[in-house]
Amino acid sequence: MKHYTHIKDLSDLKTTIKDAILLKMDPFKNQDIGKNKTLMMLFFNSSLRTRLSTEKAAKNLGMSVMTLDINNVWKLEFEDGSVMNMNSTEHIKEAAHVISQYADIIAIRAFPTLTDKKKDESELILKSFIKYATVPIVSMESATGHPLQSLTDAITISEFTEKRKPKVVLTWAPHPKALPQAVANSFIETMQLMDVDFTITHPKGYELNPEIVKDSNVTYNQNEALKDADFVYAKNWSSYNNYGQILNQDTNWKITKEKLGQAKFMHCLPVRRNVVVDDDVLDSDQSIVIQQANNRTFAAQIVLKNILEQL
Amino acid sequence: MKHYTHIKDLSDLKTTIKDAILLKMDPFKNQDIGKNKTLMMLFFNSSLRTRLSTEKAAKNLGMSVMTLDINNVWKLEFEDGSVMNMNSTEHIKEAAHVISQYADIIAIRAFPTLTDKKKDESELILKSFIKYATVPIVSMESATGHPLQSLTDAITISEFTEKRKPKVVLTWAPHPKALPQAVANSFIETMQLMDVDFTITHPKGYELNPEIVKDSNVTYNQNEALKDADFVYAKNWSSYNNYGQILNQDTNWKITKEKLGQAKFMHCLPVRRNVVVDDDVLDSDQSIVIQQANNRTFAAQIVLKNILEQL
Amino acid sequence: MKHYTHIKDLSDLKTTIKDAILLKMDPFKNQDIGKNKTLMMLFFNSSLRTRLSTEKAAKNLGMSVMTLDINNVWKLEFEDGSVMNMNSTEHIKEAAHVISQYADIIAIRAFPTLTDKKKDESELILKSFIKYATVPIVSMESATGHPLQSLTDAITISEFTEKRKPKVVLTWAPHPKALPQAVANSFIETMQLMDVDFTITHPKGYELNPEIVKDSNVTYNQNEALKDADFVYAKNWSSYNNYGQILNQDTNWKITKEKLGQAKFMHCLPVRRNVVVDDDVLDSDQSIVIQQANNRTFAAQIVLKNILEQL
The missing domain is CATH 3.40.50.1370 (Aspartate/ornithine carbamoyltransferase)
Structure with missing residues (x-):
């Protein structure tokens, strides 16, 4: 598994469920696996459970966690070829590629607009990160899936x-x-x-x-x-x-x-x-x-x- | 001591003061005690000293720290039996119980309204966490005490x-x-x-x-x-x-x-x-x-x- | 080097460049050096690369990192002798000195006003931290330099x-x-x-x-x-x-x-x-x-x- 953005990214759901239940019995067993590895959690939307449980999970594995509420930073541009003389400060091409150099895995939450069906179904934000990042992407809820x-x-x-x-x-x-x-x-x-x-x-x-x-x-x-x-x-x-x-x-x-x-x-x-x-x-x-x-x-x-x- | 929301929660103030002064001489001595333990800091209000010193204290003990400015997430409902069809997104019953599963200790800052004396004196937020959380609660300043x-x-x-x-x-x-x-x-x-x-x-x-x-x-x-x-x-x-x-x-x-x-x-x-x-x-x-x-x-x-x- | 607010704070640029390139080959080599040391990152302005790369750098060295978006807390007062009965909640004298007790290094981002040249050139925020903090200060971009x-x-x-x-x-x-x-x-x-x-x-x-x-x-x-x-x-x-x-x-x-x-x-x-x-x-x-x-x-x-x- 490289990315995790859909349940079918798991090679075998049954085995994964069993492994998760085993993990739960001894959550700190695998702390070496995350040593010197960084999870970047990027939020375009609010989160309570997802934010805390994902941070907890990463730390249980010995990972370092960095969290960014991206809307508090600046607006990203997702359109290819756009002349960026308006409100967007940084293109996803640079943002995703640069963040990939600071993190080993990037987790993203990006809700749908609920007004633009086509855009939502294109999973613009999630897919752009998959396209331009160089590390695995994990969905923390995207426009069409969780x-x-x-x-x-x-x-x-x-x-x-x-x-x-x-x-x-x-x-x-x-x-x-x-x-x-x-x-x-x-x-x-x-x-x-x-x-x-x-x-x-x-x-x-x-x-x-x-x-x-x-x-x-x-x-x-x-x-x-x-x-x-x-x-x-x-x-x-x-x-x-x-x-x-x-x-x-x-x-x-x-x-x-x-x-x-x-x-x-x-x-x-x-x-x-x-x-x-x-x-x-x-x-x-x-x-x-x-x-x-x-x-x-x-x-x-x-x-x-x-x-x-x-x- | 289970919770710390009042100075009288200390079994012995004099001993605690002495212990704190000893700790200050060698603050990193007890780093094993917090290993694989998580402090959740939950802020309903602004904080500088409390936020930084409590995070520092927890890390000195080897704890992992997660911080949430809850007002940036969504509004919690505290009233029992309410029909939640208005502004509140999540009831304290779920929030406190769920967060308890991600943390070993929950620290909370929740200031008074200064307009509703009865509500403030009831310490609604702090007491609700004590009631619905399943882990110890620490007050980082509540409506009536610090x-x-x-x-x-x-x-x-x-x-x-x-x-x-x-x-x-x-x-x-x-x-x-x-x-x-x-x-x-x-x-x-x-x-x-x-x-x-x-x-x-x-x-x-x-x-x-x-x-x-x-x-x-x-x-x-x-x-x-x-x-x-x-x-x-x-x-x-x-x-x-x-x-x-x-x-x-x-x-x-x-x-x-x-x-x-x-x-x-x-x-x-x-x-x-x-x-x-x-x-x-x-x-x-x-x-x-x-x-x-x-x-x-x-x-x-x-x-x-x-x-x-x-x- | 005590503070790093200008390239000339480096005793030897050439050697520093060589050392950085060596570090890049083995970034986790020096994890003992930051053990039990805390970096406080203080943002007066937005940041993506600086925030993430500086946090990453500190953690690579084994440091603990605390981050504060100071504008989300309250307004600091920088004027000496002012009667603080208006919007400022805390004077830089206290803030800088207190934070110094919770951190071993303080990193600050504070952009210029771009309206008050004299104030910007005085580097009021950065210089005030240098004056009142008791630990080294690192500029994460100030009014006149990066x-x-x-x-x-x-x-x-x-x-x-x-x-x-x-x-x-x-x-x-x-x-x-x-x-x-x-x-x-x-x-x-x-x-x-x-x-x-x-x-x-x-x-x-x-x-x-x-x-x-x-x-x-x-x-x-x-x-x-x-x-x-x-x-x-x-x-x-x-x-x-x-x-x-x-x-x-x-x-x-x-x-x-x-x-x-x-x-x-x-x-x-x-x-x-x-x-x-x-x-x-x-x-x-x-x-x-x-x-x-x-x-x-x-x-x-x-x-x-x-x-x-x-x-």
């Missing part, structure tokens, strides 16, 4: 399942703000690689990119979808077809204790309490969002470890 | 005193902005535990919380208070009774060389020169504000060391 | 030259914003110390400080200056005589492939593509801006190493 989160989710489901083929449901949930599709996309792509009975449910109009959904089960009937579920993963996303729009804030889609049944409740966090899901779900033993968030460290750590081993 | 500062002050007085029972005076001083009572509160509570002759002086209207002041000497007559003082600690605070108000900017309360007499001058810094105290006091050998600021490191270090030893 | 950049430039020219006395040209280039003279000043002062054939070229009105330029060759004729050059260093600066003004954005001064001839192209970065220099120059093998940026680490590292050795 593969560190979905690896986390896969690890968590593996830890908590007792069945050979658990039923996993991804359900849309209401939210006051327009959110990216990235978490849902990566979760779908990851579940498609796992031995699970997978269903997606959302209101009409919230269909996700068919190239990602492929032949996964999709239903507009949440109750039907949630029946006998083992894991319920709630997540809001804005419309893909009416790109970036909020079509519906129907509170009937909120996850309640009754709807959850006997399933475990998952969410990538941050979660809007009593909007996405009721307090009594989050505060019950059926919620595994905290354990899930803990696995962020080990997802990041196994990815960084695999990259370091191949440097 | 116990790392007052431990620093106790260490400094111990170092500089030659008497068995020195006279220590806390005097209000003018300031152009409304400031918290936190530093004064913690200083009072700490002096009450020390073998000192302690007096508080301030203009009428600046009475502090009687539950904190208890039976400490209080006088409105600054000259009388300062007479034969060994240590003069100047600090502005806004009114407690007319909560958060500036009632008075009377420049007569400024500390001058003449008023200081033979005493040592103390202040937690930052200090407004020629408003709180004259240049010729700060620039004289009688000022020990710099040595006091240096002790911030060792106050933080002994607190972190004591917590680490009991993990 | 000596870590010019040491980098000297290292780069040394690495890439094959001649005994290469021709080096510093040429002004257009830019949409008013920029400091700092990089140009330090480059000139450094070239004056090297065994190079040095020429400066710029439009009329862009004359730099004659006390810096001294008897260096200066011509208004860019073509004549660039003839047979081995190294072309492009850089915009605002007018020194009409202080801080943009007099000219003449695109004829842009560096093109034709103008460059057989020379190597240098720039401190960030560079405005197709304003300062054409894409086909930057994207060609004649551009050494990336290698130059890489040397920022080793310039900082040799400077920190020399200071640490004399602590």
Whole structure:
């Protein structure tokens, strides 16, 4: 693995999950592997879990970490051939190449615009770093995917399942703000690689990119979808077809204790309490969002470890 | 000691002061104790000394440090049961619990509103972290107290005193902005535990919380208070009774060389020169504000060391 | 060397360049020298390369690094004797002295106002830190100079030259914003110390400080200056005589492939593509801006190493 920007960059998801669970038992075992290696974390957007867990993961491996909120520095130019006499101070060509000389791995968070679908799907920022950097790139959530989160989710489901083929449901949930599709996309792509009975449910109009959904089960009937579920993963996303729009804030889609049944409740966090899901779900033993968030460290750590081993 | 949010969390102030002074002689002696341990510093407000000295202290002990200016990330929700469809992105329940999984100790700075006395006195932010985090919490100044500062002050007085029972005076001083009572509160509570002759002086209207002041000497007559003082600690605070108000900017309360007499001058810094105290006091050998600021490191270090030893 | 705020602070430029090139071959060799030593990086202005390369350099030497964007904390007061009842929260006297107790070396970035020439030339911020700090000060670009950049430039020219006395040209280039003279000043002062054939070229009105330029060759004729050059260093600066003004954005001064001839192209970065220099120059093998940026680490590292050795 050179870059990690998609779950399929892992040569073998099952093995990676097992390795991550082993790592979790002894997180400081591999501190030599990161010695004299530097992780550069570059944020175009806000972060709490990703920032802290990725820094933790790198330090667990003995790496040095440098963090830059790039918007606090200056605007980067991504267009090829542009005459830079306006607001952009530095071209990605120089920025990515120069930073590569100060770091052994570059991790990047760059959200979508949610207004320009074509630009978002081109993954301009992430792909530009891959093109112009000379070191491995790790996505800490890009315009269309969040593969560190979905690896986390896969690890968590593996830890908590007792069945050979658990039923996993991804359900849309209401939210006051327009959110990216990235978490849902990566979760779908990851579940498609796992031995699970997978269903997606959302209101009409919230269909996700068919190239990602492929032949996964999709239903507009949440109750039907949630029946006998083992894991319920709630997540809001804005419309893909009416790109970036909020079509519906129907509170009937909120996850309640009754709807959850006997399933475990998952969410990538941050979660809007009593909007996405009721307090009594989050505060019950059926919620595994905290354990899930803990696995962020080990997802990041196994990815960084695999990259370091191949440097 | 599990948490450190009040000077009384120390099992024995005298011993802690001695231990801190010993630590100062050889600050790198205990680097094994923090190995593979992480301090998370979370700032809801600005900081210079506290930020740098606490980071230094943790690193002196071999800890790894992560820092987050939480206001740059997103707004946390503290109200129980709220329907989070407004500005708050994440509930303290998740935030505190999740961060606890990435850190061994969480240090928090959260100033008062100075408009909502009840809320400030409830120490909503600090107490919420104590409630929902699963690791020790250290206050880096909360709404009503600054116990790392007052431990620093106790260490400094111990170092500089030659008497068995020195006279220590806390005097209000003018300031152009409304400031918290936190530093004064913690200083009072700490002096009450020390073998000192302690007096508080301030203009009428600046009475502090009687539950904190208890039976400490209080006088409105600054000259009388300062007479034969060994240590003069100047600090502005806004009114407690007319909560958060500036009632008075009377420049007569400024500390001058003449008023200081033979005493040592103390202040937690930052200090407004020629408003709180004259240049010729700060620039004289009688000022020990710099040595006091240096002790911030060792106050933080002994607190972190004591917590680490009991993990 | 105590402080490093000017290229002449180096006892011997030639030896320093050689040492830096040796360091580059084995950057982690001297990790004991920085053990238990802290670099404090203090930014009054934005930074990408300087921030990352200086942090990298310090960590290569085994140092601990603390970073503070001081404008996010509060406003410092620099005027002696001022009555601080306005916007400044802390006087440089306290700030510099206190930070000195938390760090072994303080590195500072503080750009010019470009409106107050006298103030800028007094180097108020940098000189105040030198005056009130008790540890060595390193300039990470001040109002009038950028000596870590010019040491980098000297290292780069040394690495890439094959001649005994290469021709080096510093040429002004257009830019949409008013920029400091700092990089140009330090480059000139450094070239004056090297065994190079040095020429400066710029439009009329862009004359730099004659006390810096001294008897260096200066011509208004860019073509004549660039003839047979081995190294072309492009850089915009605002007018020194009409202080801080943009007099000219003449695109004829842009560096093109034709103008460059057989020379190597240098720039401190960030560079405005197709304003300062054409894409086909930057994207060609004649551009050494990336290698130059890489040397920022080793310039900082040799400077920190020399200071640490004399602590």
